[in-house]
Amino acid sequence: AQSVTQLGSHVSVSEGALVLLRCNYSSSVPPYLFWYVQYPNQGLQLLLKYTTGATLVKGINGFEAEFKKSETSFHLTKPSAHMSDAAEYFCAVRAGYALNFGKGTSLLVTP
Amino acid sequence: EAGVAQSPRYKIIEKRQSVAFWCNPISGHATLYWYQQILGQGPKLLIQFQNNGVVDDSQLPKDRFSAERLKGVDSTLKIQPAKLEDSAVYLCASSLDTSGIAGREQFFGPGTRLTVL
Numbered sequence: 001a002q003s004v005t006q007l008g009s010h011v012s013v014s015e016g017a018l019v020l021l022r023c024n025y026s027s028s029v030p031p032y033l034f035w036y037v038q039y040p041n042q043g044l045q046l047l048l049k050y051t052t053g054a055t056l057v058k059g060i061n062g063f064e065a066e067f068k069k070s071e072t073s074f075h076l077t078k079p080s081a082h083m084s085d086a087a088e089y090f091c092a093v094r095a096g097y098a099l100n101f102g103k104g105t106s107l108l109v110t111p
Numbered sequence: 112e113a114g115v116a117q118s119p120r121y122k123i124i125e126k127r128q129s130v131a132f133w134c135n136p137i138s139g140h141a142t143l144y145w146y147q148q149i150l151g152q153g154p155k156l157l158i159q160f161q162n163n164g165v166v167d168d169s170q171l172p173k174d175r176f177s178a179e180r181l182k183g184v185d186s187t188l189k190i191q192p193a194k195l196e197d198s199a200v201y202l203c204a205s206s207l208d209t210s211g212i213a214g215r216e217q218f219f220g221p222g223t224r225l226t227v228l
Contacts, residue, residue, distance in 0.1 A: 043202055043219030090153050097167045098144060101153030
């Protein structure tokens with residue numbers, strides 16, 4: 001079965017600091033991996049995805065993630081945090097016809 | 112392009128009552144998903160439609176939950192009777208994906224927050 005584990009349910013960074021949100025996956029087939037963001041009272045929005053090809057994936061709002069097969073990881077990073085980045089972030093893996101989501105990481109950005 | 116529409120946005124009911132949620136996907140999207148998101152957890156797939164056929168409903172509690180997608184467009188999700196543990200946000204998503212391999216982006220609606228008292 002395909003699953004993801006997000007390390008850290010809450011992450012706090014200062015504005016301008018590096019953002020690092022961790023995701024490890026388990027998959028019996030070549031994984032398709034996704035990062036979604038959810039702002040309060042809104043649905044999820046795709047940040048980026050990895051299917052095949054280049055292992056460093058760039059997404060919207062300055063986020064990127066690197067697929068590392070040897071570490072079964074797909075960590076999300078952003079060089080400099082903005083106040084507007086405060087939200088819930090979900091890692092997900094393709095599981096058959098749909099996606100299996102992690103439990104989410106809440107990102108807090110302090111001034 | 113209009114996004115995925117859902118209604119109502121909020122619903123409060125007593126346990127054992129019934130409730131229905133409505134979803135209008137993005138025009139032309141063949142695949143429609145219903146997810147349940149319990150507080151503090153990630154979304155969990157309940158049912159997936161491709162056009163008006165069910166692709167996967169293995170995690171749908173069929174003794175109380177039902178869903179339909181008439182004419183391959185709008186969809187309704189019903190709970191009857193509701194239990195306290197059904198309190199959650201119900202998210203609808205749609206995708207152009209017709210391959211069934213979930214490789215394409217899913218677009219999510221704002222969700223319906225259900226509270227069962």
